[in-house]
Amino acid sequence: MSEIPDATPAFPKLTRPMSGRVVAGVAQGAADQLRLDPVVLRLAFVLLTVLDGLGIVAYAALWMFTPREPSERVDRGRDWGQVAAYSLVAFVLAAIGLLSGAAAGGVATWPIAIGGIGSLILWQQADPASRQRWMNSTVGQVRQTWVRAGVGLLLVVVGAIGFLVAQDQLAQASTGLMFTAVVVGGIGLIAAPWLASLWKELQRERTERIRQEERAEVAAHVHDSVLHTLTLIQRNANDPREVTRLARSQERELRNWLYQPKQDADATLAAAVRRVAAEEEDAHGVPIEIVCVGDCELDESLSALLHAARQAMVNAAKYSESPVVSVYLEIEPDEVTLFVRDRGKGFTLDDVPEDRMGIRQSIIGRMERNGGSARVKTAPGEGTEIMLTMKRTP
Amino acid sequence: MKTVRVLIVDDHRLFRSGVRAELGPSIQVVGEAEDVETAVRTIAELEPDVVLLDVHMPGGGGQEVLRRVLGAGSQVRFLALSVSDAAEDVIGVIRGGARGYVTKTINGTELTDAVNRVAEGDAVFSPRLAGFVLDAFASTEAPPIDPELDSLTTREREVLRLIARGYAYKEIAKELFISVKTVETHVSSVLRKLQLSNRHELSRWATARRLV
Numbered sequence: 391m392s393e394i395p396d397a398t399p400a401f402p403k404l405t406r407p408m409s410g411r412v413v414a415g416v417a418q419g420a421a422d423q424l425r426l427d428p429v430v431l432r433l434a435f436v437l438l439t440v441l442d443g444l445g446i447v448a449y450a451a452l453w454m455f456t457p458r459e460p461s462e463r464v465d466r467g468r469d470w471g472q473v474a475a476y477s478l479v480a481f482v483l484a485a486i487g488l489l490s491g492a493a494a495g496g497v498a499t500w501p502i503a504i505g506g507i508g509s510l511i512l513w514q515q516a517d518p519a520s521r522q523r524w525m526n527s528t529v530g531q532v533r534q535t536w537v538r539a540g541v542g543l544l545l546v547v548v549g550a551i552g553f554l555v556a557q558d559q560l561a562q563a564s565t566g567l568m569f570t571a572v573v574v575g576g577i578g579l580i581a582a583p584w585l586a587s588l589w590k591e592l593q594r595e596r597t598e599r600i601r602q603e604e605r606a607e608v609a610a611h612v613h614d615s616v617l618h619t620l621t622l623i624q625r626n627a628n629d630p631r632e633v634t635r636l637a638r639s640q641e642r643e644l645r646n647w648l649y650q651p652k653q654d655a656d657a658t659l660a661a662a663v664r665r666v667a668a669e670e671e672d673a674h675g676v677p678i679e680i681v682c683v684g685d686c687e688l689d690e691s692l693s694a695l696l697h698a699a700r701q702a703m704v705n706a707a708k709y710s711e712s713p714v715v716s717v718y719l720e721i722e723p724d725e726v727t728l729f730v731r732d733r734g735k736g737f738t739l740d741d742v743p744e745d746r747m748g749i750r751q752s753i754i755g756r757m758e759r760n761g762g763s764a765r766v767k768t769a770p771g772e773g774t775e776i777m778l779t780m781k782r783t784p
Numbered sequence: 785m786k787t788v789r790v791l792i793v794d795d796h797r798l799f800r801s802g803v804r805a806e807l808g809p810s811i812q813v814v815g816e817a818e819d820v821e822t823a824v825r826t827i828a829e830l831e832p833d834v835v836l837l838d839v840h841m842p843g844g845g846g847q848e849v850l851r852r853v854l855g856a857g858s859q860v861r862f863l864a865l866s867v868s869d870a871a872e873d874v875i876g877v878i879r880g881g882a883r884g885y886v887t888k889t890i891n892g893t894e895l896t897d898a899v900n901r902v903a904e905g906d907a908v909f910s911p912r913l914a915g916f917v918l919d920a921f922a923s924t925e926a927p928p929i930d931p932e933l934d935s936l937t938t939r940e941r942e943v944l945r946l947i948a949r950g951y952a953y954k955e956i957a958k959e960l961f962i963s964v965k966t967v968e969t970h971v972s973s974v975l976r977k978l979q980l981s982n983r984h985e986l987s988r989w990a991t992a993r994r995l996v
Contacts, residue, residue: 681912
């Protein structure tokens with residue numbers, strides 16, 4: 391048990407895997423942790439069961455205290471062939487033991503086994519992950535951990551006392567033990583209610599503080615944005631266009647705050663497209679609806695795509711006379727596609743004079759210079775859709 | 785075309801009267817309800833063709849209404865109508881049994897259209913819902929458990945993409961050289977997958993969206 395390979399700094403928490411288990415997955419879980427073949431442990435359990443039935447006790451204890459491995463797979467059930475095999479081994483061993491009279495392991499093996507199980511349970515608790523969870527988790531989990539630690543401690547103590555009894559040393563140690571027990575017990579009795587109330591108080595204070603911080607954040611946000619906008623709307627009450635614009639921009643901002651992941655507006659493409667669309671929506675007073683599928687980091691060629699997209703949005707909002715502009719961004723593993731679509735008046739591409747910069751230079755030219763492509767689909771009265779495609783650099 | 789009988793379930797009175805005024809002549813609003821309890825009772829009483837269902841309401845919200853009404857074996861069709869853009873709300877009501885999801889910014893004509901479509905048993909996807917579905921079905925490396933239910937066909941993907949790009953069904957049909965009926969079939973099939981697929985990615989995806 392002392393040989394833990396250095397390769398793994400924190401050993402995994404002991405769990406019972408549900409796949410490949412024979413009875414409850416205890417042996418397999420322990421074997422995973424100890425990096426042994428589960429067969430060795432299974433045989434050890436069988437052997438201990440034959441000697442005085444210890445194995446079964448140990449198994450039951452570990453079964454109780456070891457959580458199931460979290461798994462979303464379907465429970466495949468146990469391997470009944472293996473169950474039969476191990477039962478057979480146990481049966482044969484028991485028969486041999488009975489016949490030869492060697493099964494009497496003696497009382498002395500009990501304490502050692504109990505102590506062993508206790509240490510196992512304690513040890514199992516002691517991985518960093520569980521400690522972390524214990525530090526910042528719900529009360530229910532804390533309680534569960536405490537119960538487990540308590541039972542483990544109790545088992546170790548019982549094991550130690552049992553060992554002393556078996557060695558006939560208890561008489562000498564008992565005076566000291568008794569003294570310690572009485573003192574610790576007394577202090578515990580005195581301090582327990584106080585500690586309990588302190589703990590409760592701490593918990594209460596923590597929840598209260600979190601709640602207050604949240605409230606303060608919400609209040610600050612509402613004040614900075616919503617109240618401010620409402621004031622502006624009242625002031626501009628006679629300008630319906632401005633009121634719509636204010637309401638729309640406030641709505642978008644509130645939505646972002648409520649539903650969008652908090653992210654740096656310039657770190658990812660989806661966030662950047664949302665920001666650009668918001669700016670153009672504000673500037674031109676036409677709602678721009680955005681749907682994004684997937685996301686990725688923003689790099690140089692995607693920045694070019696972003697600029698082209700902005701130009702397309704400006705064109706749609708400014709010239710198309712469409713009540714709404716739709717933007718759809720899809721990020722696939724090897725390619726990014728962005729569509730800007732309006733249901734406005736459309737135009738004939740050939741009629742656009744050569745010197746007009748918007749579409750030819752800022753959209754098509756920019757995309758092609760950066761290794762992408764742009765396609766314009768439009769006809770008078772049919773609206774316009776601009777599709778921008780850019781290969782992703784790995 | 786026969787008139788469609790509609791019940792409006794929403795906790796904002798102003799919004800209910802707004803919708804009532806906006807819906808076209810092909811639709812008859814037979815009643816209104818303002819919370820889960822009245823909604824469940826009124827649906828049983830009036831048996832409307834379509835229920836316009838708000839997602840956020842006192843007493844458990846739209847999902848609770850869906851659970852209780854559809855759980856009791858009712859055949860009423862629901863169209864979810866909400867201001868929320870949260871993925872878990874959108875996916876939640878669809879998984880709960882709604883035949884479609886549109887946001888409250890939708891205009892009267894589009895809403896009338898959507899109600900008629902739901903009344904005929906078709907599905908209604910807003911661009912955003914289409915985006916969510918594409919995202920949810922794409923965001924997986926794990927092989928699907930049930931290939932029929934857990935993945936979209938190429939055609940379904942194409943249709944969803946066009947919806948996400950802001951195309952109406954008629955425009956999609958024209959773009960893909962198929963009939964509007966075929967577009968409706970594809971969307972209904974996506975809806976079925978969305979409702980029946982057991983893929984935990986779907987719910988995990990929606991929850992992950994909420995947590996960030």
